[in-house]
Amino acid sequence: MFVHEGHDAPSPGTVVDRVEFDVERGKIGEFAVATYAGDQIHRDVDVATAAGFDDVLATATHVVVAGHHRNQREFVAALGLAIERVVVGSVEWEYARPLVAGDHLIGTRRILDNTVRQGKRGGSMRLVTLQTDWLDSSDQLAVTQREVLIERGL
Incomplete structure (x- = not known):
């Protein structure tokens, strides 16, 4: 176990x-602009429904919007990270x-792995490897997100 x-x-x-x-919808449109997703399936309900979707389609990285809803201080404290040394x-x-x-x-984020490695330059x-399982309102898995955070300079 890592001690920090x-x-x-x-x-x-x-x-x-x-x-x-x-x-x-509005946030999907913002993500489409930010990620240069030019397909109208992300902006136009008629285009999206003609393609078989119930509404406009979210962009591939849409769940990162959750960062605006998370308590970042609690998250950093829970992991014992020095945020000024963390990169994704x-x-x-x-x-x-x-x-x-x-x-x-509804996303539940868990720790998959928490290790220390020796760097190549000393x-x-x-x-810290994390996984968020995003469930929809029917409690069905919609998206699994995995991320690795690196705390440098220990």
Whole structure:
């Protein structure tokens, strides 16, 4: 187990936070602009329904909007991270189904791994792998998000 600043770090399986939000048309449009997603399926309900969706289709990275709903201070404290030394190593999404405007998502984020490695240029780094399972209002898995946070300079 990794020990950080005198505290035991949470172990794999530990829930670090839960968050919920509604997938909104306006926010989908903002993400489409920000990610250069030019397909009108992200902006026009008629185009989306003609393609077989109930409403406009969310962009592939839409669940990152959850960052605006999370208590970042509690999350950082729960992991025992020094936020000024943290970078995001990777993020991946696995969709069980497409997200559309009107979906309500509840995400539970857990620790998958929490390790320390020796860096190639000296010093060590802590790698925390997290997984968020996003369930819809029917308690069905919609998206699985995995991310690796790297705390540099231990």
